[in-house]
Amino acid sequence: MNIIEVHNLKKYFATQKAVDDISLEIPRGSIFGLLGPNGAGKTTLIRMITGIFYPDAGEIILKGKKFDPENDAKYIGYMPEERGLYKKMKIGEQALYLAQLKGLSRSDAMYKIKDWFKRFEMESWWNKKVEDLSKGMQQKLQFVITVLHEPKLIILDEPFSGLDPVNSNLIKDEIFNLAKNGATIIFSTHRMEQVEEICDHIALVNKGNKILDGTVREIKQEFKENLFSIGIDEMPTALDAAPFEVVSNKAHSHIVRIKDDNKPNDVLQYLLQKNVAIHSFNEMLPSLNDIFIKLVEGTPTARQFQKVTS
Amino acid sequence: MHKIWLIIKREYLTKVRKKTFILSTILLPVLYLALIFGSSYISGKTGKQLQIAVIDSSGYFTPEKITMANMQDSSNILHHVTSSPAEFGKTLEKSNYDGYVVIPANANWETGLPNLALNTNRTIGMESSFGIQKKMNSIWTNIKNEKLGIDANRKRIMETSTVTVSPKNIRDKNANSGIATLIGIVSGILIYIILMIYGSQVMMGVMEEKTNRIAEVIVSSVKPFQLMLGKIVGIGLVAFTQILIWISFILIIYNVTNIGSTTSMDGVIGQIQNVFTSTNIPLVLFCFTFYLMGGFFFYSSMFAAMGSAVNEDMREAQSLSIPLMMPIIFSMTMIGAVLKDPTGPIAVWGSIIPFTSPIIMMARIPFGVPGTVPWWQLGLSMTILIAGFIFTTWFAGKIYRTGILMYGKKPSWKEMIKWAMRKN
Numbered sequence: 001m002n003i004i005e006v007h008n009l010k011k012y013f014a015t016q017k018a019v020d021d022i023s024l025e026i027p028r029g030s031i032f033g034l035l036g037p038n039g040a041g042k043t044t045l046i047r048m049i050t051g052i053f054y055p056d057a058g059e060i061i062l063k064g065k066k067f068d069p070e071n072d073a074k075y076i077g078y079m080p081e082e083r084g085l086y087k088k089m090k091i092g093e094q095a096l097y098l099a100q101l102k103g104l105s106r107s108d109a110m111y112k113i114k115d116w117f118k119r120f121e122m123e124s125w126w127n128k129k130v131e132d133l134s135k136g137m138q139q140k141l142q143f144v145i146t147v148l149h150e151p152k153l154i155i156l157d158e159p160f161s162g163l164d165p166v167n168s169n170l171i172k173d174e175i176f177n178l179a180k181n182g183a184t185i186i187f188s189t190h191r192m193e194q195v196e197e198i199c200d201h202i203a204l205v206n207k208g209n210k211i212l213d214g215t216v217r218e219i220k221q222e223f224k225e226n227l228f229s230i231g232i233d234e235m236p237t238a239l240d241a242a243p244f245e246v247v248s249n250k251a252h253s254h255i256v257r258i259k260d261d262n263k264p265n266d267v268l269q270y271l272l273q274k275n276v277a278i279h280s281f282n283e284m285l286p287s288l289n290d291i292f293i294k295l296v297e298g299t300p301t302a303r304q305f306q307k308v309t310s
Numbered sequence: 311m312h313k314i315w316l317i318i319k320r321e322y323l324t325k326v327r328k329k330t331f332i333l334s335t336i337l338l339p340v341l342y343l344a345l346i347f348g349s350s351y352i353s354g355k356t357g358k359q360l361q362i363a364v365i366d367s368s369g370y371f372t373p374e375k376i377t378m379a380n381m382q383d384s385s386n387i388l389h390h391v392t393s394s395p396a397e398f399g400k401t402l403e404k405s406n407y408d409g410y411v412v413i414p415a416n417a418n419w420e421t422g423l424p425n426l427a428l429n430t431n432r433t434i435g436m437e438s439s440f441g442i443q444k445k446m447n448s449i450w451t452n453i454k455n456e457k458l459g460i461d462a463n464r465k466r467i468m469e470t471s472t473v474t475v476s477p478k479n480i481r482d483k484n485a486n487s488g489i490a491t492l493i494g495i496v497s498g499i500l501i502y503i504i505l506m507i508y509g510s511q512v513m514m515g516v517m518e519e520k521t522n523r524i525a526e527v528i529v530s531s532v533k534p535f536q537l538m539l540g541k542i543v544g545i546g547l548v549a550f551t552q553i554l555i556w557i558s559f560i561l562i563i564y565n566v567t568n569i570g571s572t573t574s575m576d577g578v579i580g581q582i583q584n585v586f587t588s589t590n591i592p593l594v595l596f597c598f599t600f601y602l603m604g605g606f607f608f609y610s611s612m613f614a615a616m617g618s619a620v621n622e623d624m625r626e627a628q629s630l631s632i633p634l635m636m637p638i639i640f641s642m643t644m645i646g647a648v649l650k651d652p653t654g655p656i657a658v659w660g661s662i663i664p665f666t667s668p669i670i671m672m673a674r675i676p677f678g679v680p681g682t683v684p685w686w687q688l689g690l691s692m693t694i695l696i697a698g699f700i701f702t703t704w705f706a707g708k709i710y711r712t713g714i715l716m717y718g719k720k721p722s723w724k725e726m727i728k729w730a731m732r733k734n
Contacts, residue, residue: 050530052715073531084523089324097320101313101531145527 001064003028003153003184004049009058011044018044020208021058026186026201031179033199034188035288037296041208042188043081046155049186050078063152074103077151081158081188083138085130085145092126095145102149109148116144120170135162143171147178154178156187160194172198192289202288206296220285223294226258228267231280236271243267255284313532314540321515321544326551335552338503339559359384360438362428363391363410365398368417370453379449385441403431411446419457423450487677491649494673497598498645500553501669504602505609505638508549512610513627515541516617516714525714534711538618539703542610549606550599557595590679597675600692605668607699609634615706618713619721641669652677658687664698667691705730 002025011019019041026032036042047053049060051069060067062075086094092113099109117123120140130138139162147154159175160168175198179185189195195202196216203213212219227247235246235254243262247255258267264283271278286294325331364371373390380387391398395412402410409430417423426446428439455465476487516538519525528537612634620626644666648657652674660670661683671691674683712729713721721729 047526047715052526052529069530070533076530078527078530080523080526082523082526084525084527086518086524087522097316098527100316101528103531 001028002026002061003063004067005061006045006049007059007061009045009048009060010056011041011048011053012056017208019048019055022205022208022210023058024203024210024213026184028184029179029182030184030201031175031199032184032186033195033202034186034205035190035192035195035202035292036188036205037190040205042205043157045205046078046157046186046188050076050155074149075152077102077146077149077154079142079146079154079156079159081161083135083142085138085142087131088129090126091122091128091130091133091141094130095141095148098145099148104149112148112150113144116148120144136164136167139163140167140171143174147174147183150183152183154183154185156185158189159187160189160191192287192292196288204292204295211295212291216288219288219291223286223291224283225286227284228256228258228264229280229282229284230254230256230267230271230278232271232276232278234276236274236276243270252279314536314543317532317537317540318544318547321541322547325511325545325548331548331552334507335555339556358438360386360408360434360442361389361406362386362442363389363393363398363405363407364413365391365393365395365410366413367415368413370417370419371413371449375449375452378452379445382448383441383445386438386445388442388445399429402429409434411442419454490652490676490678493594493676494649494652495645497594497672497676498642498669501598501602501605501672502638502642504549504553505605505668506635508545508606509609509613509634509638510631512542512545513613513617513631515545516614516710517620517622517627520618520714521622529715534714535707537714538611538614538707538710542607542614542703546603546606546610550603553599553602593679594676597688598672601668601672601695604664604692604695604699608664608668608695608702609638611699611703611706615709615713615726618710619716619726621717637665638669641666644670645673648673652682661687662691662694664695667695 005023005025007023009019009022010017022041022045034042034045044053048055049067051067051073062072089097095113096106096109099113100106104112114123117125122140122144125133125137125141130141133141139159143156143159146156156175159171163171175185175187187199199216201213201215202219204211214222228244231253233252235249239246243266244256244258247257256267258264264281268278268281364376366372371390376388376390389407391407391410395410398405398410409428411426411428413423413426428434428442460468519528519537519541525534525537613631616627616630616634620630641660644656644660647654648660648670651657657670657674660666661674671683671688675688677683679685679688708730709726713726
């Protein structure tokens with residue numbers, strides 16, 4: 001079952017088709033990566049899902065019903081890319097205020113804030129002001145505020161920017177934890193290594209269009225180039241009728257591409273017949289980074305302004 | 311509703327607990343009084359005593375008469391000097407005199423003196439030359455009295471027997487235009503200050519929420535309109551609190567002076583009591599509160615819209631807010647004309663149009679309702695102001711909704727109107 005579906009969503013600005021006919025389905029409990037180069041329309045898409053922008057066309061279905069920003073706000077936790085906190089307000093009061101705005105009662109909010117602050121070792125911050133915190137500390141606070149009201153859908157825009165590895169891991173663990181407890185997490189980023197590590201589903205948008213979506217496994221399978229790395233001491237010199245061709249040769253490690261209509265087993269059989277000692281045999285799947293670059297390549301690095309006629 | 315209440319509470323508490331609120335509550339009245347008393351004190355002190363030589367060729371201005379005039383009025387000192395005007399002019403710089411006046415030999419007490427020149431080395435202010443003119447005139451009057459044979463008794467009759475005219479509204483027996491003018495000015499200025507200070511506070515607050523991206527977090531849980539309304543009401547309550555504190559200050563001071571009344575204070579207390587008997591205090595206070603809040607809501611929603619439209623740049627905010635401040639400043643410039651003629655067309659129209667009514671109507675009300683301001687005008691003005699702020703809040707809300715999440719270049723007025731007109 002999908003927690004959220006968007007159908008043919010459109011949002012045009014004066015000089016940009018920011019989001020141009022995007023449809024997505026995000027399964028409950030998944031960690032969904034929304035990828036795309038700068039200016040692809042990720043943030044606009046997210047703002048429509050969070051109810052900040054009204055779409056020009058299309059519909060958003062949350063938990064099987066039409067999305068109603070006012071009443072559904074309590075199901076959503078949103079952390080914008082740039083931090084949104086009152087600089088001069090005390091941290092404890094601020095967390096309490098924002099949690100209450102999300103619909104928690106005062107005592108509930110207090111209990112949960114104390115709990116999270118303890119877990120994130122932030123107890124001593126209560127009476128400090130936000131302006132006293134470093135960027136990474138603000139990030140942690142913002143994360144706590146985002147997930148405090150136990151939203152079913154958590155949307156994180158670039159959650160790791162500015163965090164050191166220790167705190168990055170802390171938040172990463174919490175993300176896994178939240179997903180395990182039934183929350184769905186959408187996060188938008190252009191840092192591929194994080195996506196590979198965390199996400200199970202991804203969608204790639206570019207120029208306001210969705211160009212790819214699916215599970216990470218599926219996508220890798222789809223874009224694989226039948227490359228395998230074979231650990232052998234020396235590649236036989238005569239490769240007559242081999243079911244593969246050699247892409248590159250390095251000492252002890254050779255990369256080969258399996259020819260169409262052949263299977264990895266054919267390669268092994270062939271090599272065994274040649275009496276070669278095999279140390280290792282690995283499929284080489286493309287990294288998301290490679291896929292990303294391959295798909296986005298050729299489009300100008302900076303998105304051009306265009307006249308919108310509609 | 312619960313969420314608006316939360317926003318109002320936060321806005322109110324953070325503002326009221328700030329040091330600037332406490333300081334401005336105490337300092338503003340002090341500064342205001344210092345400004346009034348200080349400026350009159352300074353202008354009273356700075357007038358320099360001028361030493362003026364009178365070169366008399368007519369024989370009218372005798373040393374005795376001049377000495378007597380100096381005793382009566384010592385703001386400037388006249389000296390009887392016998393010298394030729396040409397000679398004296400050359401040595402003026404080295405002498406101790408600031409200037410000299412020459413009485414021509416052909417002066418005649420029946421036809422009066424022609425325009426006399428006050429010859430000086432430097433330019434003298436109007437006020438000083440008026441002082442000297444007044445003094446010369448009093449000497450001249452003495453000369454005329456002597457020539458006409460008017461003795462001390464007749465002189466007293468001439469001076470004390472006068473006619474005075476003071477306004478009295480037969481429909482409103484208690485009206486006192488002097489006190490009404492005073493109350494009108496004070497409440498006009500207070501509303502002006504509140505509109506300016508708190509209006510721009512609303513604007514700055516909205517700008518803060520926009521540039522810190524808090525709006526983005528909050529707007530995903532409350533409607534932008536609720537956020538705007540909460541901010542305006544919260545800051546409005548802060549303004550109201552400040553006014554309440556000031557009013558209680560005044561009441562405390564009044565009571566304290568009343569208890570320890572000494573003879574020197576009697577005059578002041580009499581005047582204050584006069585205020586209480588000659589004006590309908592509950593009505594004035596009610597109207598003051600109404601127009602203060604009405605004016606604040608009328609303008610502050612538009613200030614909020616301006617704040618939502620601009621980015622970090624203060625200059626953008628200033629240039630956008632000038633058209634908003636103009637009618638407020640304009641009301642202040644109108645107030646003089648309104649106080650002079652509180653039933654004239656300027657006063658009536660100014661007190662009905664909602665852009666000026668908070669200040670102009672408040673200047674008129676102390677003159678008496680229904681004596682000066684008929685009930686229908688008060689009712690109409692209040693209705694239009696309420697309708698006005700509902701309209702501006704609605705209109706500003708639409709600009710705000712788009713502006714608060716829009717980053718990039720400053721929108722033009724045309725674009726903002728387009729935002730406001732857009733459906734949903």
